Amino acid sequence: MKFPGLFVLLIFLGSIVYSQEGFPRTYVAFRTVDSIKIDGIANEKSWSKVPFTSDFIDIEGEEIPPFRTNVKMLWDEEYLYFYAEMEEPHVWAHLKQRDTVIFYNNDFEIFIDPDGDTFNYMEFEMNALNTVWDLLLTKPYREGGAVIDTWNISGIRTAVHITGSLNDSSDVDQGWSAEIAMPWKVLEENNLSGKTHQENYWKINFSRVNWQFEVSEGKYSRKKTSEGQYLPEYNWVWSPQYVVNMHEPERWGYVYFRDEPAGEVFTFQLPEAESKKRFLYKMYRSQKQYRSIHGQWASELTKLELSEAIILSGYEIKLETHSAGWNILIIDPSSPVRYGIRENGLIFTY
Incomplete structure (x- = not known):
């Protein structure tokens, strides 16, 4: 492909530093050390040997939610396991199909992108009735991706445990927990990296949707304004998105x-490649913003928010522009692997 426009910029300003986002x-x-029974209760030895995630935070990364949410993860040859605990003084749900x-009820959600390219990722939701919704997204909504709603995680096992009572407005509950086993044979189908999950990392995030509610004749429902509109939901997440949008997979956490068996201790250090990818996604978002304002892609890097985004060493x-869009490339003299991003948000190596 011919590149009629080519803009090159050299940066020599120290190590990689992010100025706007954590x-x-x-x-x-x-790995598990014993058999996991999916019953919503994490009483196995394996669960006792692994820590919870840090507390969930509001999706924009600023406010602390009034109710705590934490998750644990384990795996064995057949399944990837999740266990979530959610404080909730009023546990309610009514969706059964x-x-x-599902997020029209209070729910717990899991998002998984095995190869970390933001394409072909999975979304899973469940409520306190143990009703589930699983779907596959070919691309994020920002790129007009298709939603494969009929896709299912075949063989998934789920359970809910309620500490209190379900749909009883006369008492105060402690909360609910969710336990999930997802088969690797399904999850790996969307892993196009050529690397299995073992000794590798995936992009994963968790969300908890929580609604303000009202009670009528003893029944819970989402609260409405005086004009009859539903009040907006709260979105509490593990790794902050910094926008009210879970469908920006590049901002998800790393698992x-x-x-090694549960009980071991290991500190995971992300490779430098992930910092490069985050820089490229910053440039991608800056290009999208530029086009929304000016009606065309930026043809020079200096027109983008490079100085505010990152410092590279x-x-x-x-920046290569062509008839179909553009590519932004990072060339690291110390690495044989080079990374780039296209106008559709897809990361590639060359």
């Missing part, structure tokens, strides 16, 4: 699958 959160998932829009940054 780095995504990380978690190390170890699989693959309905590293350690091939000794890297050459290239």
